[in-house]
Amino acid sequence: MDDSRPIFVQIAEKIENDIIDGTLPEETQVPSTNQFAAFYQINPATAAKGVNVLVDDGILYKKRGIGMFIKEGARAVLIEKRKEQFYEQYVLSMVREAKKLGITQDQLADMIRRGENKE
Amino acid sequence: MNRTASVVRMHWRNRVFWMGLPGMIMGITFVVNLIIGYFIGQDEPYYTGALCSIFIMVGVTGVMIAAQTFPFAIGFSIRRLDFFLGTAAFAVLVSVAFAAALDILTYVEQQSNGWGVRMHYFHLPWLSDGWAISRFWVFLVGFLHLFFVGFVYASVYRRFGRLGVLSLSAVLFVAGSFGTFLLTYYDQWGALLDFFKPLTSVELFSWAAIPIPLYAAISYGLLRKSVA
Amino acid sequence: MSVVVETKGLRKAYKDTVAVDNVSLKIAENKIYGLLGRNGAGKTTLMHLMTAQQLPTSGELKVFGENPYENERVLKRTCFIKESQKYPDTFRVKDVLETAADFFPGWDREYAYSLADEFRLPLRRGMKKLSRGMLASVGIIVGIASRAPLTIFDEPYLGLDAVARSLFYDRLMEDYTEHPRTIVLSTHLIDEISKLLEHVILIEGGKLLLDEDADALRGRAIRVSGPAFKVNEFAEGRKTVHRQTLGGLVSAVVIGDGDGGDRERAQRLGLSSETVTLQQLVVHMTNASNANPERKAEI
Structure with missing residues (x-):
């Protein structure tokens, strides 16, 4: 946990990442608020806030008396959301930086291809 | 009320301080006097004044107990009132226990011909006159009086610090000197002695019992505004 | 959400200093608060006032809706662990724990002894013979095992090594999760405990500088x-x-x-x-307020 960003945001992101990479498959139960709190040594109220963000976003739902579960289709929703964030966080700043250095669109596309081959 | 009882139990856990030390001091002076009594022979009865050691120690307990337990108890969420009531109650219990013990030891001393050496450690002229019950009363008042005088001093310290204690001592000293001066000036020493002379120990100690509730009230009034 | 502590214009002045100056704040039920500030900022005095161990010069103070002074209903729901806590000379660790069991209605005896075991406290050793770290451990155990609805810790870890401090945070959070209560942690080791806090109160020079949700500050x-x-x-x-x-x-x-x-x-x-980070923010805000004592920080 990084102390320079709200912890509830970081908890929500952790769960999202686990859903996206399949660690937490759809329709399975996520750890309880208290388990999160104990594992990351954070305040349970803060952990609950992170989980509730995902409930509000329709990613998690509550089974009464049992706990929180991942909604069917949650992964697709999250991937869509992440793509949008990817555009805002990486593409926009990349384009801005490219402009500053006088890189053309073709050159940029070329660079992306080169990067992909390397991976 | 049950937190007053908690304070009493706290003092019971501290019983070494309350009873162990005074008892030990008395025990040591007793043994020392017994040895002296053995060596000086048994032609004459041997009177010691060492019994006062336990009374002084109870007075010292009154001075020390607040420093020992008041900040502890207040720090652990006890009301000042409960501290005061519990402490006063325990002081009464200790005084009763000590008075009863001295009563029994006086009896043993009488029955054993002064521990076999004609020593008068517990059974003293004037002080021990009368029945066992009157001796008990004399001892009890003696302990309570000294304890609460000590406790008033301790409470002044808790409330007003070192300066308070010094001021009180100064005031008492001046008042005492002035009283002495007046008695001398008006030549009343004889009258004062005449007043005390005919009193039995029970009578005198009954008078001495009267200010005890006053000391207690003063202590509580001071502790009420004291900080941990 | 019910309020456990409420102060309005609270002030405590000594002969030549003002330790707490016009502090108005509310502490809500079952949250963990960080009471932050430099040494001498007035944290300790504020906590002494909240527990009626000192008396305010002026202003209003309510704990569980009542004046805490000589108030049994309030005091028996309050536990204040401070570094300067005094103990009777003859007391052993066990005597302190047993007395605490008697004083605090919510005390869990079995849990207290299991904590003593974890902190490796010698129960039969006299309090006067304990090391500084052991003394701190006694306070921590009393604070946790008392389960008081309002539990206040004033720099409770002084003398403890990193392992024991971590054990303290673990056990505190564990027990808090099972038995929620209002906890106030006064500290200057902000980085160590910042993740445990739900709310931050920062004071400097006796004045309230910050009273905010911890996550909102990050x-x-x-x-x-x-x-x-x-x-x-x-x-x-x-x-x-x-x-x-x-x-x-x-x-x-x-x-x-x-x-x-x-x-x-x-x-x-x-x-x-x-x-x-929260720690850096607090340091900067404290310094800024010293440079500019007139201005209350507003975020």
Whole structure:
């Protein structure tokens, strides 16, 4: 946990990442608020806030008396959301930086291809 | 009320301080006097004044107990009132226990011909006159009086610090000197002695019992505004 | 949400200093508060007032809705663990734990002894013979095992090594999760406990400087650096709590909105930026208030 960003945001992101990479498959139960709190040594109220963000976003739902579960289709929703964030966080700043250095669109596309081959 | 009882139990856990030390001091002076009594022979009865050691120690307990337990108890969420009531109650219990013990030891001393050496450690002229019950009363008042005088001093310290204690001592000293001066000036020493002379120990100690509730009230009034 | 402690214009003055100066705040039920500030800022006095161990000079103070002074209903629901706690000379560790069992209605005896075991406390050793760390452990055990609805710790870890401190945080959080209660942690080791806090109260010079949700503070301030005129443009209309210059370069810690828009704006201006941790924010705010004692920090 990084102390320079709200912890509830970081908890929500952790769960999202686990859903996206399949660690937490759809329709399975996520750890309880208290388990999160104990594992990351954070305040349970803060952990609950992170989980509730995902409930509000329709990613998690509550089974009464049992706990929180991942909604069917949650992964697709999250991937869509992440793509949008990817555009805002990486593409926009990349384009801005490219402009500053006088890189053309073709050159940029070329660079992306080169990067992909390397991976 | 049950937190007053908690304070009493706290003092019971501290019983070494309350009873162990005074008892030990008395025990040591007793043994020392017994040895002296053995060596000086048994032609004459041997009177010691060492019994006062336990009374002084109870007075010292009154001075020390607040420093020992008041900040502890207040720090652990006890009301000042409960501290005061519990402490006063325990002081009464200790005084009763000590008075009863001295009563029994006086009896043993009488029955054993002064521990076999004609020593008068517990059974003293004037002080021990009368029945066992009157001796008990004399001892009890003696302990309570000294304890609460000590406790008033301790409470002044808790409330007003070192300066308070010094001021009180100064005031008492001046008042005492002035009283002495007046008695001398008006030549009343004889009258004062005449007043005390005919009193039995029970009578005198009954008078001495009267200010005890006053000391207690003063202590509580001071502790009420004291900080941990 | 019910309020456990409420103060209005609370003030405590000594002969030549004002330790607590016009403090108004509310402490809500079952949250964990960090009471932060430098040594001598007035934290300890404030806690002594809340537990009626000292009496305020003026102002209003309510704990569980009542005046705490000589109030049994309030005091038996309160536990204050302080570094300066005194113990009777003849008491052993066991005597302290047993007395605490008697004083605190919510005491869990079995749990207290299991904690003593974990902290490796010799139960039969006299309190006078304990090391500083052991003394701190006794306080910690009393604080946790008392399960008082209002539990206050004043720098409870002094003398404890990192392992024992971590054990303290673990056990505190564990027991808090099972038995929620209001906890106030006064500390200057902010980094160590910041993740445990739900709310932060910062005082400096006896005055309340900050009273905010902890998570809302994380990332609220950012450090931007770049040419002076650009930094000035960025900081315009915002509070700057720290400023450093290196030649023509300026680095400034600026209080923002905390919604991520600030970093983007900094980037657009060509400034490099990084978010600031809670600890750094508190340090900067404390320093800023010293430089500018008249102004109450407003975020």
